[in-house]
Amino acid sequence: MRVFIRPCVWLLALLFCASFMSVFEALFGWFQPGQTSLIYQRAGFLSLLQNHVLLVLISGSIGTAMAVSAGILVTRGWGRDFLPLASQVASIGQTFPPVAVLALAVPVLGFGEAPTLMALVLYGLLPILRNTLVGLDGIAPAVKEAASGMGMSPTQVLLKVELPLAGRVILAGVRTSVTINIATAAIGSTIGARTLGDPVIAGLVNGNTGYVLQGALLIGLLAITTDSLFEALQRTWSQRLLAAAVAG
Amino acid sequence: MLAPASDMPNRVVPVLASLALVLIWWLDFGIVQPNRIVPGTGYGLVEAIGAANSAGLSAGLLALMVMARHRFRARFYGLGALVALLLMWQPILLAEFADRQLPADAAYARTAIGAGFWSLLFLLGLMAIEVLSQLPSPRGHHLILVALVLVVWGVCVAAGRLDSLSLVTEYASRPDQFRQALTHHLALSLSAVLCSLVIAIALAIMMMRRDRWRQPVLATVSFLQTIPSLALFGLLIAPLSALSTAFPFLQTLGIRGIGWAPALLALVAYSLLPIVRNTYVALSEVPDDLVDAGRGMGMSERQLFLKLKLPLAMPIIIEGVRVTTIQAMGLTAVAALIGAGGFGTFIFQGLGQAAMDLVLLGALPTIALALAADGVLTALGQVCRPAGLKANG
Structure with missing residues (x-):
């Protein structure tokens, strides 16, 4: 469990900064001498953080569920006809800039959390779908044949052989997707979602560099915490696979 | 597949x-x-x-x-x-x-x-x-x-x-603004890609020469990539505005806390990872027997690099440039938030006025630019495949 120490340290730093930003008031006062409002007050940093994390978690869960099931569907039976289209869409879709997807969600759903969530789900799908396809397609046919030769049903082959083997690649896709979504959710505050982007946008509009820094600091810490968590998860996944291989 | x-x-x-x-x-x-x-x-x-x-x-x-x-x-x-x-x-x-x-x-x-x-x-x-x-x-x-x-x-x-x-x-109703946005968008994203191409190739060569540079350089550029764009743009405002207050001549160059300067810096930082990684992998994976054959023919180290390693690595380097350029086209739109111009200006103006057509006028060209960059660089990557590799598939 030592791999989880680093994400825990970052998490503590993030929670500390979100709870006690006013500790740094003197610092923000020092480089903004004339400024009267030093710390962003319109909403608590903790509630913004919570909202931000919720948006990313919900969109990540929906996106992962959709992408993995789509990936499973197009790699077997009837769905196999859709495999070339799915992999093309996953790669062409990723050339679309996330901001543009975010902006295009507004005419469809208006302002607020809903369009942000839709954009995050749609855009976050693509890296996961791509990696699911790569992971499932990259398993040697001999492995699957051996598994069904041992008497496993197709569902068992999928659950006990294919998904664990493809899991690391899929997890890497989820990591990419979550990294992009944390950044996109921050920009979501321009379309009315309450996220850690709010202080940055408010600071840019009012010319208050302190607000910008506070928001940017928290967004950065959130991204680093999440990324180091995924790093730890990927390591434990590989260790488990290795342990299973040695044991079996 | x-x-x-x-x-x-x-x-x-x-x-x-x-x-x-x-x-x-x-x-x-x-x-x-x-x-x-x-x-x-x-x-x-x-x-x-x-x-x-x-x-x-x-x-x-x-x-x-x-x-x-x-x-x-x-x-x-x-x-x-x-x-x-x-x-x-x-x-x-x-x-x-x-x-x-x-x-x-x-x-x-x-x-x-x-x-x-x-x-x-x-x-x-x-x-x-x-x-x-x-x-x-x-x-x-x-x-x-x-x-x-x-x-x-x-x-x-x-x-x-x-x-x-x-x-x-x-x-x-705004053809001039549109042309200006197009110029700014292209200038900002392409100059960021060019700058990072130069830096990235230098870093990759450094990593090839001294192995102990490899880990810290790769760790740094992938760390930069995980920082969300809005945060990086925001974090650069304070140091750059402090710099331009301390050295007023920088202001005459247009280097201020907001505007093109922080945008360009952030874009270069983001563009490094794909190019550094691809350049390093491509250069270090040139087969040893080819390098030996080149040496045997009497090529100098310089010739080996320019005539053998670089051409062989070119398709993979261009693939890195492709990923970077697509990413830069999108991030330049975000940079409009810190006053760097480009199509993002229309997007955020439109969002502010709830004028969806203006949002579209910003978002669609941004997508078009990214798709065009994708098409051009994919084609370039295919053209640059050395003749020997084409025969192998």
């Missing part, structure tokens, strides 16, 4: 075409707005383009379904041609809609594209991708199809047939 045999009946095109058929009859095809802000009234298919056109459009989609089920040799060429024709017909249908439903006396009235039309465009696009991926050499056909469709849309716009379309109206 396992492609389905091309003599099997295709199931993808019928599914997409029937979905398109349902959606065009169900959703609004076009919208007429009395002015820029007021939401307009939607028109269904027959109201929008008349019974004859509606029947023709449906017949076209039905023909796609039937043709995809038959197994004659050239059917994918036929399908491709039909999809292209349908795509080229769309601007003409939009013009027809404007002629029918736009009130002649309302000066500010404009037409907008409805959900049904968007769905049709999207599904036709998916069908085009599917059909092209079934053709033997997709690249060439790809270009022909895109060019034909763009030419017809371009001619319709140039001839003034789509003047009432909201997107065209938004453009017509």
Whole structure:
């Protein structure tokens, strides 16, 4: 469990900064001498953080569920006809800039959390779908044949052989997707979602560099915490696979 | 990837075409707005383009379904041609809609594209991708199809047939701003890519020479990549404004806390990872026997690098540049938030005024630029494959 120490340290730093930003008031006062409002007050940093994390978690869960099931569907039976289209869409879709997807969600759903969530789900799908396809397609046919030769049903082959083997690649896709979504959710505050982007946008509009820094600091810490968590998860996944291989 | 045999009946095109058929009859095809802000009234298919056109459009989609089920040799060429024709017909249908439903006396009235039309465009696009991926050499056909469709849309716009379309109206009221946004967007993203290309190649060569540089350099550039764009732009404002206050001559160069300077710095930082990683991997994976053969022929180290290693690594380096350029095109749009100009200006202005057409005027060109960069650099990567590699596949 030592791999989880680093994400825990970052998490503590993030929670500390979100709870006690006013500790740094003197610092923000020092480089903004004339400024009267030093710390962003319109909403608590903790509630913004919570909202931000919720948006990313919900969109990540929906996106992962959709992408993995789509990936499973197009790699077997009837769905196999859709495999070339799915992999093309996953790669062409990723050339679309996330901001543009975010902006295009507004005419469809208006302002607020809903369009942000839709954009995050749609855009976050693509890296996961791509990696699911790569992971499932990259398993040697001999492995699957051996598994069904041992008497496993197709569902068992999928659950006990294919998904664990493809899991690391899929997890890497989820990591990419979550990294992009944390950044996109921050920009979501321009379309009315309450996220850690709010202080940055408010600071840019009012010319208050302190607000910008506070928001940017928290967004950065959130991204680093999440990324180091995924790093730890990927390591434990590989260790488990290795342990299973040695044991079996 | 396992492609389905091309003599099997295709199931993808019928599914997409029937979905398109349902959606065009169900959703609004076009919208007429009395002015820029007021939401307009939607028109269904027959109201929008008349019974004859509606029947023709449906017949076209039905023909796609039937043709995809038959197994004659050239059917994918036929399908491709039909999809292209349908795509080229769309601007003409939009013009027809404007002629029918736009009130002649309302000066500010404009037409907008409805959900049904968007769905049709999207599904036709998916069908085009599917059909092209079934053709033997997709690249060439790809270009022909895109060019034909763009030419017809371009001619319709140039001839003034789509003047009432909201997107065209938004453009017509600010052609100079649009040109300026295009220049800024291209200048900012391309100069960031060029700067990071130079830095990244230097870093990669350094990593090749001294192995102990490898870990810290890769860790740093991938760390930079995880920082969200808004945060990085924000974090650069304070140090740059402090710098320009301390050294006033920087202000005359336009280096301030907001504007192009922090944007360029952040974009360069983001662009490093794909190029550094690809350049390093490509250069270090040049096979040793080739390098030995080059040495045996009496090549100097410099010649080995310029004539052997670099050409062999080129396709993978260009792939890194492709990923970076696409990313930079998108991030430049975000940089508009810190006053760096570009198409993001229209997006955020439009969001601020709740003017969706202005948002589209910013978002669609941003997507187009990213897709164009993707196309150009993919083609360049193929051209740059050394002759020896082409023979190997």
